[in-house]
Amino acid sequence: MINSRSDREKQLKLLVQALPSSPGVYQYFNEDGVIIYIGKAKDLKKRVSSYFTKQQDNGKTRILVNKIADIKHLVVESEEDALLLENNLIKKYQPRYNILLKDDKSFPYIVVKNEPFPRVFQTRNFVRDGSTYYGPYTSVGMVRTLIELFRQIYPLRTCKHNLSQENIRAGKFRECLEYHIGKCKAPCIGQYDEQIYAKNIAAIKEILSGNISSVLKYMHRVMLHYADELAFEQAEEVKNKIELLKGYQSKSTVVNPKITNVDVFSIIDDEKAGFVNFLRVVDGAIIQSHTMEFRKKLDESAPDILVMAISEIQNRLHFLAREVLVPIKLDIELERTKLLVPKIGDKKKLLDLSERNVKYYRLDKLKQQSLHKKEPREERILKVMQADLRLKVLPRHIECFDNSNIQGTNPVAACVVFRNAKPYKKDYRHFNIKTVIGPNDFASMEEVVYRRYKRLKEEGQGLPQLVVIDGGKGQLGAAVKILRELGLSDQISVIGIAKRLEEIFYPGDPIPLYLDKNSETLKIIQHLRNEAHRFGITFHRQKRSINFITSELNEIPGIGDKTIEVLFNNFKSFNNIKSATLENLTSIIGKDKGNKVYSYFNRGKIL
Known part of the structure; x- marks a missing residue:
């Protein structure tokens, strides 16, 4: 001492x-x-x-x-x-x-288990048992999308049995429901070759590592082989898998595919903390994204925090790419890794994308800190939505559009309105599609958005802060085009929601946003979408019903549109026309036409 x-x-x-x-x-x-x-x-x-x-x-x-x-x-x-x-x-x-890295144990990984006939599943526990882990992923939705994709392409087992060759030969297991519905090939009873299963797992690892192109080339060769052998059903099955992979690849590719192996780091800091975003890019596709928060202790500088973040990622993922993109020059040398500060080109675009992510993460943190428990629920939800959806103002007035048609017949659209996160049915509106022929959702969306906001603009009525389009990128693009033509794109924010995976799309952004399935923001958007769908379908059914009735009356010889209009004006409904007496009919449309209508609905009666 x-x-x-x-x-x-x-x-x-x-x-x-x-x-x-x-x-x-x-x-x-x-x-x-x-x-x-x-x-x-x-x-x-x-x-x-x-x-x-x-x-x-x-x-x-x-x-x-x-x-x-x-x-x-x-x-x-x-x-x-x-x-x-x-x-x-x-x-x-x-x-x-020391600067403190905020605990992030809650982020999910995808694990390929170290076992016979390996399972592929989501986990939050990193166990050093020889299994291969991919992640961490900040989006649970992305993890589920990938696992769903793998199970669509490959027959993976989901059971926890020890499928050693000894146990399989001993007949310890029986096939389960997954086998009977075609989702598993029952390796538990020796129905599936372990080498084929291993090839599938190798392909999954390639996909998770971002090497989708090599998997596509291999599957293309397999498809051609089946076609040469005249095994067309198997060739068609492989073709469908290729299309699924290409769809995933097209959604993932955000920059030049020639950028093969790059790690990207960006940082934003304030007096109390630094926030660092990490992206791993392979073949132009982002295969990993992660944002870290570091609590300052000694007023550490941005370069110090960035070096700590690079160390954390290297320690966690066990390696860095040969080229690492950073926003500022760092006083550190790394073996086998080159640090680069891009100024122009696709690599600068990647760095900009990373910076956008870290800014959104920080805004989300500030949003959480600003929320108060005593705040009114509606106000709190609106603030959460503003932060989650990256809006400039609170979305007090939201409108959602949905198109309804069956093979192009009776095309209609619905617009539902929410005020303060609640339905405001007084302002709901129906639209008959007037300028579009056939099932063209994009053109229909353009028409209804134009009619809605041209009228609001001309009448000086209040505009919504947010418009939700029930559909993917195509319908979203149609709505954005019209708002630009009307000069309203700077006043109204627009997003699209795709039905299948609840993806949120933004104009000009190829990467969708995945909200937590339990988030209040997603529940409000789903409520909007469901209301628009219900309101539109109800109107569509009514219109089909009226058209059916009108077309049936047109079947009566000598009865035209003007007579039908007179009948509806007097009897109000189809059932009233159908049950009307001969005297009532003749007193309204004359003896000749009255007889024809009465005879049509009372076949067999002699007049």
């Missing part, structure tokens, strides 16, 4: 002088022997001595230096090794004055 300040300073000076000029990690201890700070350095002696020889401008750093009672160090081979060791030690000891 060092009893005086001067003794402590002398002891620390000796410890600093004894430090090597090598890469390594240093640890500061307080008087109680507790680690209070851990750092890494390219030159241990130079870095540690700077704490005691320079005048510290930062008050927190001065406090740290005053509490140092002992120094220990670990020498490593390279600066990169020091970076990884520092990361592990900070996680283990969580020193008081």
Whole structure:
């Protein structure tokens, strides 16, 4: 124990002088022997001595230096090794004055289990049992989409049985429902070859690693082989799988496919924290995305936080790409990895995309902090929606459009209105499609959006803050086109919602947003979509019913549209016309036509 300040300073000076000029990690201890700070350095002696020889401008750093009672160090081979060791030690000891990575154990992974006939499933637990983990993914929706895609393409097992060859030969298992509905090939009873299953798993790993092109080429060769052998059913099955993969690939590709293997980091920070987004890009497709939050302790700079984030990703995923894109120059050297600050081109676009993600993440955090428990529920939901959907203003007035037709017949559209997150049925509107012939959802959407907002604009009525289009990119693009023509695109935000996977699309953004299935924002959007669908379908059925009735009356010889109009004006409904007496009919449309209508509905009666 060092009893005086001067003794402590002398002891620390000796410890600093004894430090090597090598890469390594240093640890500061307080008087109680507790680690209070851990750092890494390219030159241990130079870095540690700077704490005691320079005048510290930062008050927190001065406090740290005053509490140092002992120094220990670990020498490593390279600066990169020091970076990884520092990361592990900070996680283990969580020193008081180190930047703190917020715990992110809740993010999901996709695991390919290390077992016979491996399972592929979602997990939040990283177990070092030889299994292969992909992630973490910030979107649970994306994880579920990928797993659903794999199960559509490959017959994967879902049971937890130990499918060793001994157990299978011993007949310990029986086929389950998954086998009978065609989703599993029953490897549990020896019905599926283990080598074929292994090839499927290898293909899944390639897809999760972003190497979709090689899988597509292999499946194309298999399809041609089946076709040459005249096995057309098998060829068709492989073709369908290829189309599924191409669909996934087209949704994933966001930049030049020639960008084969790149990691991207971006950062935004404030007084209290730094936020870093990471993207992994393979063949022009983003295969991983993750945002981290670091709590500042010593007013760390953006470069310091960014270096810590790179270390965290390298430690977690076990490697970095050969090329890493960053927004600022960093004073660090990495083995086998080149740091690049792009200024133009597709790589700059990737960096911009990463920066957008980290800004949205930070806005979401600020939104959560600003919400108060005593705030009215409606106001709270609107603020959540504003943050979730990246809106400039609260969406107090929302409108949702839906088209309804059956093979192009009786095309109609519906517009439902929500005010303060609740249905406002007084403002619901129906539209008969007037200018479109046949089943053309895009043109129909253009017509109804034009008619709706041209009228609101001309009459000076209030415009919605948000418009929801029930459909994918095509319908969304049609709505955006019309709003631009009307000069309203800057006043109204527009999103599209695709039915199958509840994907939220934004104009000009190829990457959909996946909201948590339990989020209030998604529930409001689903309510809007369901209301628009219900309202539109009801109107469509009514119109079909009237058209059917009108067409049936047109079947009566000598009865034209004008007579039908007179009949409806007087009898009000088809059933009233059908049950009318001869006297009533003849008194309204004359004896000749009255006889014809009465005879049509009372066949067999002689007049």
